[in-house]
Amino acid sequence: MKKNILKKKLIFILTVALTAGMFTACGNASDGGTEKNGTADAAEKMTAAAEKSAEAPAEETAADVKGETADDTAGEYSMEINTVEEAMADTDAETDGGEVRAALKADMAEMSEETAPGDEPMTVPEVPIDTSEPFVLTAGEWNDNENWGFFTNLVNNGSVTFPAYGIDPVNRIEVTISNDAGAVPNEKAELLSADGDVIWCAKTDKNGKAYLFYGAKDSPAEVRYGSQTSPVKAAAEKDAADGQGREDSDVTKSVEFKTDGEGQKYGDTEVMFILDTTGSMGDEISYLQKDFSSIAEEVGNENISFSVNFYRDKGDDYVTKCSPFTKDVKEVQKQLNEEYASGGGDFPEAVAEVLDETMTGDSWSADTNKIAFLIFDAPPHEDKEDVILNAVKSASEKGIHLVPVVASNSDRDTELFGRALAICTNSSYVFLTDDSGVGGSHLEPIIGDYDVELLHDIIVRNINELS
Numbered sequence: 001m002k003k004n005i006l007k008k009k010l011i012f013i014l015t016v017a018l019t020a021g022m023f024t025a026c027g028n029a030s031d032g033g034t035e036k037n038g039t040a041d042a043a044e045k046m047t048a049a050a051e052k053s054a055e056a057p058a059e060e061t062a063a064d065v066k067g068e069t070a071d072d073t074a075g076e077y078s079m080e081i082n083t084v085e086e087a088m089a090d091t092d093a094e095t096d097g098g099e100v101r102a103a104l105k106a107d108m109a110e111m112s113e114e115t116a117p118g119d120e121p122m123t124v125p126e127v128p129i130d131t132s133e134p135f136v137l138t139a140g141e142w143n144d145n146e147n148w149g150f151f152t153n154l155v156n157n158g159s160v161t162f163p164a165y166g167i168d169p170v171n172r173i174e175v176t177i178s179n180d181a182g183a184v185p186n187e188k189a190e191l192l193s194a195d196g197d198v199i200w201c202a203k204t205d206k207n208g209k210a211y212l213f214y215g216a217k218d219s220p221a222e223v224r225y226g227s228q229t230s231p232v233k234a235a236a237e238k239d240a241a242d243g244q245g246r247e248d249s250d251v252t253k254s255v256e257f258k259t260d261g262e263g264q265k266y267g268d269t270e271v272m273f274i275l276d277t278t279g280s281m282g283d284e285i286s287y288l289q290k291d292f293s294s295i296a297e298e299v300g301n302e303n304i305s306f307s308v309n310f311y312r313d314k315g316d317d318y319v320t321k322c323s324p325f326t327k328d329v330k331e332v333q334k335q336l337n338e339e340y341a342s343g344g345g346d347f348p349e350a351v352a353e354v355l356d357e358t359m360t361g362d363s364w365s366a367d368t369n370k371i372a373f374l375i376f377d378a379p380p381h382e383d384k385e386d387v388i389l390n391a392v393k394s395a396s397e398k399g400i401h402l403v404p405v406v407a408s409n410s411d412r413d414t415e416l417f418g419r420a421l422a423i424c425t426n427s428s429y430v431f432l433t434d435d436s437g438v439g440g441s442h443l444e445p446i447i448g449d450y451d452v453e454l455l456h457d458i459i460v461r462n463i464n465e466l467s
Helices: 002-028 038-053 062-066 070-091 097-112 145-156 279-299 329-337 351-359 382-398 412-424 455-466
Strands: 138-142 172-179 188-193 198-203 209-213 220-225 228-231 254-258 269-276 304-311 369-376 400-406 429-432
Touching (some): 209 412, 228 254, 279 369, 351 382, 369 412, 382 400, 400 412, 412 429, 429 455
Parallel strands (some): 269 369
Antiparallel strands (some): 172 209, 188 220, 220 228
16 A cells, blocks of 8 residues: 555655764764663654554555545544654754655655545644755746747736836847757847947857847847848838838847857856845745755756855945855855845845846856846845846846846835846746745736746756756
8 A cells, every 4th residue: 555655665764864863872972882862762762653653554454445434544644643743853953853854744745645445535734844944945937038928918918017127128139049950059149229339238048049138219220140140120111911011110029040150068057146135034045055055966066166145235234245156065055154134124125236246247257157046035226227237238248147036025026127137138037935834925926827846946957957
């Protein structure tokens, strides 16, 4: 029966997870072996509880066949799980019970879906989880560039309005660069004005796509790739078939270039975390402190370096605190562990200042894949539009994928600001959800259907897809 298999799995999880703690306890005992600390006691309790929970027969008994009630069976399993929970409570202070609870919760959830003999499904009590544990925060992901028709309809019907703090992603030209073998990555495309000035510059992604943007006051004339150019203003013309004219102000929505080159495929990747550390960000700071090492382990190799950067606001202990890239994961973890939530006060924070320092500075290498996660819950100050626009343009030109991760208690303006950043740097918009039960309320964005996932998985996937 599946329940018996799952209960045996619980024994394995509990026993393996506690072995390290028991060895630690042995190290604290006397040489004669007569002394025993609380960790070993708790380990014995949890192992005994898990063994008891596996005593049900591997095959259905005659009593099962004759009609043992679902309520009796559910009660039996609930008692067994309560026994495990009590043992876990005894060991939490002595061992790293977080990993045990996470694995136990997953298996208990699977058990709860099994239906005992009878009509009613079993119910399993919820296992309390420390909100600072890794793998807890849940999030969704949305890519407006990949759902451009959906986004354009939102703009046209007034559901969303831009610019957002100086960033206007509405007017977009998609550029595709390819050779006979397919997409060409990391190639520079530029949108020029009639005077030859660069309005926007971007690098192609792994799919050979780059996105160029212009504002209402700009006058785009052509797209340039290397020595090739393509006009973007459509000539005024009359379609004799339907009598519809096209204004000279209409602009081409997409441009394609062919090349004999293979593009630039980088072997190294730079991953930056930009974290709001004001008073409302305690849950998110604690999450990254707990989960960073797991993220680094899952994506890390000798070709990946990390940088962590923090910001608050004027009048706080600091406005920005930025660090160079390093492959020393322990050093990055140390920098994270030194931070805590404090300051802030008013709603806007020093977002513009930290973007200016991290996007326009010289901290990034020229020949790397680049991604930055901006984890925040409040927008920039409204008088910083020019600084923000310059920072976003610099990110796009360098090929930095700036991924916003919007936390709890944010507002609609913050959502639109985050989506504008993502669109203009060819990235996804990421937002925390209420499903984890951690922190305050999370704003539901104006998007289509999405999957609720662990934030850990979304971060890892974005890094891996870039690399």
